[in-house]
Amino acid sequence: MRFIVYDIEATCWEGRPPGMVQETIEIGAFEVDAYGQVGSAFSRLIKPLLHPQLSHFCRRLTQIDQPDINRARDFSRVIxxxxxxxxxxxxxxxLSAWGRFDEQQLRRDCQLHGLDDRWLGPSIDLKAQYREIRGLPKKRGLASAVRHEGFEWTGEPHRALDDAENTVKVFRKLLDMWRY
Structure with a gap:
């Protein structure tokens, strides 16, 4: 069994502007085997179809530059x-991600682009299971979980490969506890 620990970033705006549909703009992932050994990585930017111009808020949050998005391939090719x-x-x-957002967003993007989404299952919602494993009263954000488990955050928050790398730290520590 292999685990694909991944993270995505999506288009975003400050507040909730009506009619704005989020699209995946970055995916980062690591392969982890059943023994916790980390294998290869995958990282790509994705050019959004509906709103190809990133908002100022999104560029500031993700540190993704517009020229890089302009050069990126579309969702169908990257997926x-x-x-x-x-x-x-x-x-x-x-597939394993911190929360349900990543899987749900990929499913929405598959639908938007007319692609099959069956490859997305089965998956582990690490955030929900982490709460259960640690007996927490509410879900904990990734940065908080990384600190709680005794690790230091590496890389930039809200960059898919860096978020996936930090998720892998928690994933490996609790490797035998995840249900799938």
Missing amino acids: AAFQDWIDVHGEPYV
Whole structure:
């Protein structure tokens, strides 16, 4: 069994502007085997279809520059590359992300682009399970969980590969406790 620990970043705006549809703009992931060994990584930017110009808020939050987004490939091509990297027809895998947002957003993007989303299951909502494992009264954010588990945050928050790398720290520490 392989685990794909991933994170996505999506278009965003300050507040909740009506009619604005979020789209994935970055995906980062690490492969982790059943023994906790970290394998290869995947990281790509994605050019959004509906709102290709990132908001100032989104650029500031993610530190993703507009010229980089302008040069990125579209969702269909990046997700095809991601599926090839996962090798969806090879050894079984379980997708794992901190919360449900990432999976839900990828499903919305698959629907927007007319793509099959069956490759997204099964998956682990690490945030919800972490709460149960640690007996917490409410869900804990990733940065807080990383600190609570005795690790230091590495990289930039709200960058997909860095968030995935920090998620891997918590994932590996509790490797035998996740349900899937």
